[in-house]
Amino acid sequence: MHLTPDIGIWIGGLLTLGIFSFLYGDNPYYKFCEALFIGVSAGHWFVTLFWTVFVAKMIRNVEIGLNTFITQGFSAGMADYMHWSYIFGGILGFLMLLRLFPKIGWISRWSLAFVVGTTSGYYFITYLVSNGLRQIQRTILPLYVHGDFYTTIGNLIIIVGTFCGLTYFFFSKEHKGTFGGLARLGIWFLMITFGASFGYTVMSRMSLLIGRMDYIFGTWLGMLG
Amino acid sequence: MNMNKSFHYFLFSFFLSFFFVFFANSPASDFSNTSVQAPAPPLNMKAFDTPNDNGHSITITWELSPDDGAGKSNVISYEILRSDNPDSGFVVRRMVAAGVNTYEDGGVKEKKSEDYFPSHKNFYYRVRANAEKGSSLSDVSPPAYAYGQLFHTGRTVILVACVIFTVFTIMFIRKAKKGEELYIRPLAGIEAVDEAIGRATEMGKPILYILGLGTAADVATIASFTILARISKMTAEYRTPILVPCNDPIVMIVAQETVKAAYLDAGRPEMYKEDNIFYVTSMQFAYVAAVNGIMVRERPATNFYLGKFYAESLILAETGSVAGSIQISGTDEIAQIPFFVAATDYTLIGEELYAASAYLGKEPLLLGSLKAQDWGKALVMISLILGGLAASFHLDFFIKLFAVKL
Structure with missing residues (x-):
């Protein structure tokens, strides 16, 4: 030490x-x-x-x-x-x-309106491209790839998962019958994704904890190496 | 006998040497000297304004030299030369590798910059093919000048998508304004809001509302403001205090305005306390430390986490859980949703957060935009099926419909 x-x-x-x-x-x-x-x-x-x-x-x-x-x-x-x-x-x-200044404080809303309005307008386009059009383009995959069983299965999982996920987020119709079944399948896909994401993120947090422990026991107390 | 054999060897060696010397100097052995010849020049020079830009750039294309790759004099590079006079003054702009047959000659619009490239000025181009020894120049290209385009054709699909979405939105807003009932399915997290506020009122404890780490212009934060307005109105009616610690000064100001308007709407403006909606700090984990402190000291009955969240999501939700609060969360940050699902009582997943604001607000503007989103999703679902079929039959045009060039 x-x-x-x-x-x-x-x-x-x-x-x-x-x-x-x-x-x-x-x-x-x-x-x-x-x-x-x-x-x-x-x-x-x-x-x-x-x-x-x-x-x-x-x-x-x-x-x-x-x-x-x-x-x-x-x-x-x-x-x-x-x-x-x-x-x-x-x-x-x-x-x-x-x-x-309470009497003229209302003028500050002009700045707020400008900031929120312009940034929202800018985001509208960037979100439409990154979260919409590019996602669609990357999800359009062949349903069947001749002679490649694993790619075919992978493509089908992506297409069905995306379709059912979108069904879950369709708010104009109640989740009943076939539509409800598709939505339930969609939430299964989402939960499996979240589970994988949870595990991945927990691992990265562990590395942060290790970093702090290294600081305390190594850099500060000199107990390591 | 041995002498005779040695003489034969000598004669054989002599004729062999003579044979090599003779053929080595003959004209037929040209292939050993190919590198000294200049390669054939590049052909078919074209120069034109680079499309879909703001000017200040010209694109040059040429046909590769016949000696590029498998010719006699293998080309190792091309040099692009430019002049504003077709007869003289050509200077090298750039060198590109063999096999390349296009180059975008561009610069900036600032006149003072060394990299200035003027628009609306004619330029002429030549391309020089370089071999190891020797080079050859192409013909001069026709004149070309750079100019900006008002419309980026590579982004047409964005325009079409915007127009479709806008038409849907206006259509449904008009319907909502006419009083037509637009159905939105119930969301569990939102159904629980009444119960959560009622619990806080019964316990005589405050409600903690966290808007996340987003800016006032983030979609999730904007949706959260709408929900905050609705919840604030209810807390004003129930006389339950609401605490809103903010991470961003502008978010704080918008939150103050939102809560103030909600209290006014509820007919209890005197109950509004500006100090309850306060700025803490913009640094992520310092903010977390402060909010954790509030949770364990104030013991709020209900915690709302609605907005944009990052690594602090689990820390906040776990502390709230330990403090015994009922917790409702919602974010569009995919990586944080699992933590909220694990540690809070109700979670609004992604777009449910936006839907919640429309569901609670029942305003025609929000309902109309939510309905338009649903129709947009329906179009996407149809596109996925049609696209899958088209891709299966190698009809690539369908995929190209969604291609965006930025």
């Missing part, structure tokens, strides 16, 4: 134990670690956003636009003027801050 003299590792180890202590129950040690974690993360998030978004995106681009205007006036190209468009984001952000 060889304890590390690194103070940073000691803090990391003690805080890890603090969070793990929640397994025993809520306690002052956990409350301290929780408060510290939340406070530090919120502060870190604020600083990161300030430098990577507010400064790096808005301030820098407006600065470029301003410099271009000072040096070239109206003779600059269209692309140079596009730097000014970042100020639009700044205005929307400013409008959000108006929530702090």
